[in-house]
Amino acid sequence: MNKEKLIEIRRELHQIPELGFREYKTQEYLLKTIAEMNLPNIQVTRWKTGLFAFVEGLNPKQTIGYRTDIDGLPIVEETGLPFSSQHQENMHACGHDIHMTIALGALYEVASNPVDDNILFIFQPAEEGPGGAEPIMNSETFKQWKLDKIFALHIAPELPVGTVSSRAGILFANTSELFIDFKGKGGHAAYPHLTKDMIVTASTFVTQLQQIISRKIDPLDSGVITIGKMTAGTVQNIIAEKARLEGTIRTLQPETMTVIKSELERFIEGFQLSYDCEIAVDYGAMYYQVYNESNCVNQFQEIINSTDLTYIEANAAMTGEDFGYFLKEIPGFMFWLGVDSEYGLHHSKLNPDEEAIIAGVKAVTETIRRID
Numbered sequence: 029m030n031k032e033k034l035i036e037i038r039r040e041l042h043q044i045p046e047l048g049f050r051e052y053k054t055q056e057y058l059l060k061t062i063a064e065m066n067l068p069n070i071q072v073t074r075w076k077t078g079l080f081a082f083v084e085g086l087n088p089k090q091t092i093g094y095r096t097d098i099d100g101l102p103i104v105e106e107t108g109l110p111f112s113s114q115h116q117e118n119m120h121a122c123g124h125d126i127h128m129t130i131a132l133g134a135l136y137e138v139a140s141n142p143v144d145d146n147i148l149f150i151f152q153p154a155e156e157g158p159g160g161a162e163p164i165m166n167s168e169t170f171k172q173w174k175l176d177k178i179f180a181l182h183i184a185p186e187l188p189v190g191t192v193s194s195r196a197g198i199l200f201a202n203t204s205e206l207f208i209d210f211k212g213k214g215g216h217a218a219y220p221h222l223t224k225d226m227i228v229t230a231s232t233f234v235t236q237l238q239q240i241i242s243r244k245i246d247p248l249d250s251g252v253i254t255i256g257k258m259t260a261g262t263v264q265n266i267i268a269e270k271a272r273l274e275g276t277i278r279t280l281q282p283e284t285m286t287v288i289k290s291e292l293e294r295f296i297e298g299f300q301l302s303y304d305c306e307i308a309v310d311y312g313a314m315y316y317q318v319y320n321e322s323n324c325v326n327q328f329q330e331i332i333n334s335t336d337l338t339y340i341e342a343n344a345a346m347t348g349e350d351f352g353y354f355l356k357e358i359p360g361f362m363f364w365l366g367v368d369s370e371y372g373l374h375h376s377k378l379n380p381d382e383e384a385i386i387a388g389v390k391a392v393t394e395t396i397r398r399i400d
């Protein structure tokens with residue numbers, strides 16, 4: 029598929045971002061684009077709002093999986109690009125439009141010039157939440173293919189186009205969503221002593237929460253607690269009866285996640301007593317760490333070094349990815365693809381350089397052709 033066609037696909041996908049398990053237009057677009065490739069050896073199967081595309085090898089020794097995520101984020105786009113999101117509240121601000129385009133480009137390459145091994149392309153919904161990897165892996169449809177290896181990529185705004193980056197061992201963190209509901213007693217703004225003000229309670233909670241990281245976690249280990257959303261109150265002269273915090277916890281060790289959660293629960297007990305209120309916690313979706321198998325990463329590095337792309341050794345990052353669930357069961361790896369954007373992941377002005385699509389298709393196709 030030529031560069032112009034890939035860019036056209038990316039721009040069309042960019043305009044229709046949809047949230048997890050609501051990727052209806054995206055699924056139709058992917059089905060249409062695969063059908064237009066007009067290649068009879070692609071076997072397509074729907075799974076919820078995602079899909080599988082299987083290409084049988086000429087002389088298969090193994091079945092290789094390649095996974096792309098397909099969902100967008102609830103962010104209002106501010107790039108000002110002529111092909112900006114047409115879904116006002118949503119944006120492909122984590123690069124899944126680029127990921128899907130690369131997967132389609134690589135699918136076209138391997139289906140039009142078949143390789144020895146069987147290849148399964150997985151177009152997975154809901155990576156940003158609530159998580160599509162675990163349910164797709166548990167589906168009977170997925171189980172029939174019995175993958176020997178699997179890999180995936182993620183765009184890296186801070187890396188230049190033409191570079192890829194990975195490492196053996198942990199690449200992305202363990203994550204857990206975090207939802208905390210506070211309930212106190214509302215009332216008149218002029219009579220705070222007759223109320224239990226949940227704006228004061230939740231604000232104090234947010235600032236003190238960081239002490240779990242700074243005072244309960246070994247400084248040589250790593251953890252993050254981020255509160256990304258806080259909601260409370262109705263109008264300026266009513267004391268808020270309720271407040272809600274929404275956030276995420278990240279750790280490099282699965283055991284550290286357990287420690288943070290138990291400290292958080294002790295913290296909550298203390299706050300309930302001190303502030304005479306009720307606090308409920310819900311952990312939402314949890315993602316297992318992305319742990320790369322060393323033999324696969326070494327081979328990937330060799331393959332990349334034999335192309336005009338540049339391989340850079342990565343550091344572990346506190347980003348999360350439900351691709352970690354695939355790697356828990358199947359040997360493989362994930363890598364970063366440089367897209368050189370001034371604004372980072374989850375930013376309303378993220379603007380990946382589309383030249384990176386060509387580099388991505390090359391990295392994926394060469395890996396599929398040559399990995400043992």
Ligand SMILES: CC(=O)N[C@@H](CCC[C@H](N)C(=O)O)C(=O)O
Binds near residue numbers: 156350
């Ligand atoms: C690559 C990336 O940005 N992934 C997301 C995954 C979200 C996990 C979950 N919804 C959570 O917030 O814990 C990330 O935020 O790292």
